[in-house]
Amino acid sequence: MSIADQIVALGDSFFSRSLTFGRTGNLSAVDDDGTILMTPTGISLGQLDAEALSRVSIDGQHLHGPQPTKEAFLHLAMYRARPETRAVVHTHSTHSVAVSCLRDVDHDNAIPALTAYYAMRVGALPVLPYHAPGDDRLGPVAEKMATDHHALLLANHGPIVAGTDLASAADALEELEETAKLHLLLHGHRTAPVADAEVTRLKEKYR
Ligand code: ZN
Numbered sequence: 007m008s009i010a011d012q013i014v015a016l017g018d019s020f021f022s023r024s025l026t027f028g029r030t031g032n033l034s035a036v037d038d039d040g041t042i043l044m045t046p047t048g049i050s051l052g053q054l055d056a057e058a059l060s061r062v063s064i065d066g067q068h069l070h071g072p073q074p075t076k077e078a079f080l081h082l083a084m085y086r087a088r089p090e091t092r093a094v095v096h097t098h099s100t101h102s103v104a105v106s107c108l109r110d111v112d113h114d115n116a117i118p119a120l121t122a123y124y125a126m127r128v129g130a131l132p133v134l135p136y137h138a139p140g141d142d143r144l145g146p147v148a149e150k151m152a153t154d155h156h157a158l159l160l161a162n163h164g165p166i167v168a169g170t171d172l173a174s175a176a177d178a179l180e181e182l183e184e185t186a187k188l189h190l191l192l193h194g195h196r197t198a199p200v201a202d203a204e205v206t207r208l209k210e211k212y213r
Pocket of ligand 1 (some may be wrong): 098
């Protein structure tokens with residue numbers, strides 16, 4: 007399947023499962039020629055067209071197709087910070103956004119490792135300070151944090167996740183959203199997250 011077709015299929019999958027809604031969320035992936043295919047601005051992820059994606063260069067130049075998402079600068083920050091990145095996914099998935107709005111959230115790691123899969127696919131989840139939508143001052147902040155983390159949570163906004171392909175980025179984002187749901191379900195309960203030593207072992211093994 008071409009990279010463009012993979013983006014369309016993933017957008018449809020996210021939209022149909024309510025991981026994204028309205029015209030929110032955006033996806034990007036490195037195409038075979040090294041340029042980046044990105045979802046356009048102002049479009050629902052449930053209505054993407056493989057022939058009408060935006061093509062940009064790694065330095066942010068718009069090369070072809072419709073205008074890219076206004077959050078393109080966040081995707082580019084992830085590619086620049088993590089050279090192995092081949093895909094970036096960003097959504098406003100409800101439970102992840104809910105965690106990003108908690109007053110006493112741990113800004114170094116918003117969600118504890120409640121399950122082994124979360125430790126393997128997400129690891130630590132730092133929270134980036136609130137910026138208005140499209141405020142590109144968030145770009146350098148994200149780029150700095152992404153050198154050590156492939157998953158970031160934007161305060162009062164949502165998660166952005168980098169991967170070595172679209173499937174692995176999507177897996178991590180879905181694991182994050184489901185663990186955010188668990189985290190909220192467990193509010194007020196005493197929990198026993200996976201032990202730190204086991205989290206470290208899992209991260210090493212599945213890096
Ligand atoms: Zn957003």
